Amino acid sequence: xxxxxxxxxxxxxxxxxxxxxxxxxxxxxxxxxxxxxxxxxxxxxxxxxxxxxxxxxxxxxxxxxxxxxxxxxxxxxxxxxxxxxxxxxxxxxxxxxxxxxxxxxxxxxxxxxxxxxxxxxxxxxxxxxxxxxxxxxxxxxxxxxxxxxxxxxxxxxxxxxxxxxxxxxxxxxxxxxxxxxxxxxxxxxxxxxxxxxxxxxxxxxxxxxxxxxxxxxxxxxxxxxxxxxxxxxxxxxxxxxxxxxxxxxxxxxxxxxxxxxxxxxxxxxxxxxxxxxxxxxxxxxxxxxxxxxxxxxxxxxxxxxxxxxxxxxxxxxxxxxxxxxxxxxxxxxxxxxxxxxxxxxxxxxxxxxxxxxxxxxxxxxxxxxxxxxxxxxxxxxxxxxxxxxxxxxxxxxxxxxxxxxxxxxx
Amino acid sequence: xxxxxxxxxxxxxxxxxxxxxxxxxxxxxxxxxxxxxxxxxxxxxxxxxxxxxxxxxxxxxxxxxxxxxxxxxxxxxxxxxxxxxxxxxxxxxxxxxxxxxxxxxxx
Ligand code: SF4
Ligand code: SF4
Numbered sequence: 001x002x003x004x005x006x007x008x009x010x011x012x013x014x015x016x017x018x019x020x021x022x023x024x025x026x027x028x029x030x031x032x033x034x035x036x037x038x039x040x041x042x043x044x045x046x047x048x049x050x051x052x053x054x055x056x057x058x059x060x061x062x063x064x065x066x067x068x069x070x071x072x073x074x075x076x077x078x079x080x081x082x083x084x085x086x087x088x089x090x091x092x093x094x095x096x097x098x099x100x101x102x103x104x105x106x107x108x109x110x111x112x113x114x115x116x117x118x119x120x121x122x123x124x125x126x127x128x129x130x131x132x133x134x135x136x137x138x139x140x141x142x143x144x145x146x147x148x149x150x151x152x153x154x155x156x157x158x159x160x161x162x163x164x165x166x167x168x169x170x171x172x173x174x175x176x177x178x179x180x181x182x183x184x185x186x187x188x189x190x191x192x193x194x195x196x197x198x199x200x201x202x203x204x205x206x207x208x209x210x211x212x213x214x215x216x217x218x219x220x221x222x223x224x225x226x227x228x229x230x231x232x233x234x235x236x237x238x239x240x241x242x243x244x245x246x247x248x249x250x251x252x253x254x255x256x257x258x259x260x261x262x263x264x265x266x267x268x269x270x271x272x273x274x275x276x277x278x279x280x281x282x283x284x285x286x287x288x289x290x291x292x293x294x295x296x297x298x299x300x301x302x303x304x305x306x307x308x309x310x311x312x313x314x315x316x317x318x319x320x321x322x323x324x325x326x327x328x329x330x331x332x333x334x335x336x337x338x339x340x341x342x343x344x345x346x347x348x349x350x351x352x353x354x355x356x357x358x359x360x361x362x363x364x365x366x367x368x369x370x371x372x373x374x375x376x377x378x379x380x381x382x383x384x385x386x387x388x389x390x391x392x393x394x395x396x397x398x399x400x401x402x403x404x405x406x407x408x409x410x
Numbered sequence: 411x412x413x414x415x416x417x418x419x420x421x422x423x424x425x426x427x428x429x430x431x432x433x434x435x436x437x438x439x440x441x442x443x444x445x446x447x448x449x450x451x452x453x454x455x456x457x458x459x460x461x462x463x464x465x466x467x468x469x470x471x472x473x474x475x476x477x478x479x480x481x482x483x484x485x486x487x488x489x490x491x492x493x494x495x496x497x498x499x500x501x502x503x504x505x506x507x508x509x510x511x512x513x514x515x516x517x
Contacts, residue, residue: 013449019464022450029446031453031462076446078455078462104444106460129457 011312020257023265026311029075030301031265034279037065037093038085038271039375042114045137045148046385047176047217049280050270051208052085053377059271062092064292068269069096071296072105079106079129083279085271085375088115094123101129110135110174112152113159121162125169133174133200134159139187143180147217150383164195172239174200179216182223185230189238200239206338206348207280209376211368213387214339224351225250246331249324249351260333263288263310267301275300277310280334282371317344324352331355340368431505436516437486438478443512445471454512461510470503477513 013025040055041048060068072080080100087093088111100107108131116124116132124130134156138144141153163171173192175181181188185201192199206214219227228247231240231254242256257265263277263286273291276282288307289300301307314320319330330336331347339348340362346354439445446453451465454474465471473490480486483504492500507513 015450016467019450019466022448022466025449027448027453076444076453076455078444078446078457079460104457106457129460131460 020259021313023257023259023261024311024313026264026307028302029077029298030267032081032261033072033077033267033269034081034083035068035269036083036085036271036279037087037096038090040089041084041086041112042089043086043112043149043152044377044381044384045152045209046213046387047137047147047178047204047208047210048376049205049208049210050083050085050282051371051374051376053381054375055085056272056375060273060291062095064273065092065096066099068273068291068297069100069103069105071291071298072100073103075298075301077105079108079131082107082109084110086112086114094120097127097130101127106130108133111159112148113156116159116162118162118166121159121166121168124163125166131170131172132163132168133172134163134197135174135176136188136191137176137178138181139184139191143184145383145385146180146387147178147213147385149381149385152383160195160197164197171195171197172200173197174202176204177201177219177227178204179219179223182219182227185227185234189234198239199237200241202241203243203332203335205280205332205335206368207334208282208371211338211370216387218349221351221353221356224349228254228351243332246328246347246349247351248327249322253327258327259329260331262286262333263307267307269297275304277306278334280332281337282373283337283369284372285337285369314344317342318354319344319346322346322352322354338368340366431483431501431508433483433487433501433504435483436477436481437483437504437508437513438516439474440511440514445474447471454507456510456512459511461512463507463510463512465503470500473500473504474507474513478516 014021036050038055038059039050039052041052044053087109097107106129110133113134124132136144136156137147138153144153160173175188189199204210204214204218224247228250231244232252235255240256244254245258248254248258262281266278268276268279269291270276270282275288275291275297277286277288286306288304291297314330319325331350333343335348336343336345339359341348341358346358348355348359440456442458443454443456451467452471454463454465465474469490469492473486473492476489477483477486480489487497487500504513
């Protein structure tokens with residue numbers, strides 16, 4: 001399973017030095033743990049990183065999810081980034097939220113806003129240690145709904161309104177930067193400010209269904225350059241999840257952690273309990289184990305061979321000779337992997353242009369790796385995104401589209 | 411990744427502001443702060459501000475953990491045998507931690 005990784009000789013961890021060099025060798029527990037609670041989602045965004053849509057019958061039960069939280073508390077994982085799918089469509093979502101907070105595991109969750117009515121917004125505003133991120137991929141309904149589906153802008157902004165009205169503090173608007181919205185950064189900022197929220201922008205990766213639209217949606221080189229300047233000017237007030245560190249090769253390093261944290265400080269627990277090196281790397285090659293196995297999550301995090309391999313600094317490959325390697329680090333492993341590029345070479349969006357030439361030089365016969373998982377809706381979905389030229393369809397009967405159809409408890 | 415502010419790794423920019431940190435006062439790890447041991451030192455988390463920080467040496471971890479046992483921060487540095495030459499660096503690290511509310515004065 002580890003053959004995919006370029007050979008990284010095991011090296012002993014240095015003492016002292018920069019934090020980032022320490023992070024390369026991994027930590028005893030993750031800092032940035034993403035936990036996707038379900039593959040079910042009411043939407044069908046064209047770029048969904050986890051190809052979500054339908055619930056997986058093997059998803060962790062409430063009791064199993066509680067056991068994971070107990071373990072995270074023991075490992076002192078102080079907060080988790082909860083996502084999906086759409087996590088709030090899990091009937092036990094609110095229970096798990098309280099359970100986590102009650103066990104010293106803070107929750108930051110991402111949602112499309114579908115369940116955030118006034119009552120839930122007020123509940124969240126009363127709860128400590130919870131952070132909410134509303135996903136929005138266009139500052140206008142036109143741009144947003146093309147990728148996230150008709151009506152999704154209205155749903156998200158309604159949720160933002162409810163949160164603002166309830167007096168919720170520090171909630172976020174989370175934007176994936178695409179070719180279509182890259183020109184809207186100032187508008188995003190204004191929209192976010194109008195709700196008293198904070199803007200978070202992250203990078204589009206060719207993961208999940210994102211692979212199908214990456215060519216069409218990833219920002220152009222000119223847009224990357226503008227984004228870089230915008231981040232230098234506005235970075236202080238905007239969160240990025242440190243996801244744009246490959247842009248550091250334009251010159252000055254961007255603030256934050258400039259390194260691929262996969263398996264080192266980052267990982268994903270997926271809805272069925274599988275542990276991957278990164279939420280953008282749902283592929284067998286990056287599967288380290290399952291929380292249901294003996295020893296649980298801790299065993300996987302601390303003992304898996306895959307993670308041990310990822311916790312060695314990269315010493316070879318074209319990028320190590322690049323003058324920007326120290327800040328760019330060769331970019332995103334998942335972006336390289338799913339575009340069929342070597343993991344020790346340049347990022348497909350390398351700002352020095354080496355990614356473009358590497359993409360052009362790919363074997364025409366090359367089949368890019370695909371995830372073994374796909375939970376995409378198989379039938380039509382209300383408000384289908386139109387980016388791919390599919391006509392919008394009228395709403396179907398509720399039981400045809402509810403990701404939880406047949407699952408209603410009680 | 412969230413952007414953790416590595417309080418204890420800032421060295422040049424951190425000007426010690428006595429109004430924020432006076433090493434001659436009694437200090438302690440803030441009550442809503444937890445330390446998670448790591449191979450290089452520790453991760454520091456503030457449950458209230460939800461900020462992450464890092465202690466880059468085991469000695470600094472010891473200093474922070476034992477602040478509460480000593481009448482002053484300076485006394486804690488001495489007890490942890492921080493070499494004289496490194497003391498200003500440690501004081502700056504503590505000042506950073508005070509600024510981000512990771513440590514607080516005792517009353
Ligand atoms: S694979 Fe990409 S998204 Fe994942 S941690 Fe590495 S750089 Fe970040
Ligand atoms: S060659 Fe590699 S290290 Fe240099 S800028 Fe491109 S991706 Fe970054």
